[in-house]
Amino acid sequence: MCNTKIRTVLVGALSCGDPAYPPLLTRVVGGEDARPFSWPWQVSLQYSSSGNWYHTCGGTLIAPNWVLTAAHCISSSRTYQVLLGKYNLKATEEGSVAVSPQKIIVHERWDSSRLADGNDIALIKLSQSVALSNQIQPACLPPANSLLASGVVCYVTGWGRLQTNGALPNILQQGPLVVVDYATCSLPAWWGSTVKTTMVCAGGDGVISSCNGDSGGPLNCRSADGTWEVHGVVSFGSSLGCNYYRKPSVFTRVSAFNSWIATVRV
Template identity: 75%
Template sequence: MLGVLFAVLALASAAFGCGVPAYPPLVSRVVGGENARPYSWPWQVSLQYNANGKWSHTCGGTLIATNWVMTAAHCISSTLTYKVLLGKYNLAAQEAGSVAASPAKIIVHPYWNPNNVANGYDIALIKLSQHVTLSDHIQLACLPPAQSVLASNTACYVTGWGRLQTNGPLPDDLQQGLLLVVDYATCSKPSWWGTTVKRTMVCAGGDGIISSCNGDSGGPLNCQAADGTWEVHGIVSFGSSLSCNYYHKPSVFTRVSAYNSWIKQVMASN
């Protein structure tokens, strides 16, 4: 009987590996954000906080294990109560198969300094109070190999429920936007981000048309590997204070591959 159980578990984990959505995303080379295909980014979560009994979306996040979510450190406040919504597409609708999970523990990178975002370390891990069951709507993201750096012009997708434009409305439906990676040599030029950007970050976008925006913070930068699986290479960290899609000010992401060992260590010791 145990042999049958292990076989079933093995099949389940094979069916739900990482980075392979049951509903593949519709990825065209269009410019401008667009509604994502429902449930095509099944590791995307909505981090919500409670104010006066009402829950509101504040940030995105990425499911990296059945009980761990990765987000940005700047999304976390010690004074707020959070919950994580998984398996969501439309935040305003009741959706079959979606799950609300409460954090058991939130670990912000020890070197994160909220007064110096440019220092980096904008990463936090949320341990959920229970394991979530993987499904067509809830799946794990793959993390990239440690220290891997994306080539210039790699096409990636930022996803989230952030504002549709600077000071614009918040969408109910999950959005996706195509962003091309800008290499460090370009992004660190004085006319781009200069010394604000570090090698532990990923720049993407900067065409003045499409970018991450308020509310996308903490969410994933999804890039497709050679074998077709999706890897989350970035965590939305910051953008220009002038506007979300400012020319030559690409969206800046925490580079996940710079933190593989920290992620592993936190998950193993908590």
């Protein structure tokens, strides 16, 4: 009985989108500390400065040697590392690993001066494949061109600021966001023409949103079979503030880029 149980946990940890430690989804307003290691595909993208490493963006492990993030997180002048299997960025946690990128591929149509044009997506090939475990596991990709229904509750995760100009937490945060369909999100009172069909809007209630430091991280949505898929990459929010009414968090829609991801990973 005991051995069977252990095997079940480990097998779950080796498939995509099926955490060994399932997240506790309480839908707390404003977000909350995540359950330790319950989003095992969440990574911290860090840059080097004066001999130290600093968190700059989130990312999602989608294969043992590939991480999905946002194009706007990448600067050619910076040296990066990817931290996997982390919960508390300031603590030493057994089982976590730091891996340097072998190469970083930014989408060829990304234009940093035209954020609203979209294509805010990048892939990081790790210098080595990471050993999958209960703490480190890939998320599933959604089916190509799939669209989330309005009103679906997904979860944004990351180490981004707790509020506009607020502190950066050490503990991984999670927050529920309700998906807003394109027809609504593109209304003039919402994002208007800024939002494109290759993006996902979620939130806009004036309470919960992604914030600075969450960029590049996942919008986690549960599929019909119970596994977690990364449907979005945190792209941008309102310059008016992180939790602005009718200015939902905007994500790069991963399902619009399945073929690009497959081509890059060849």
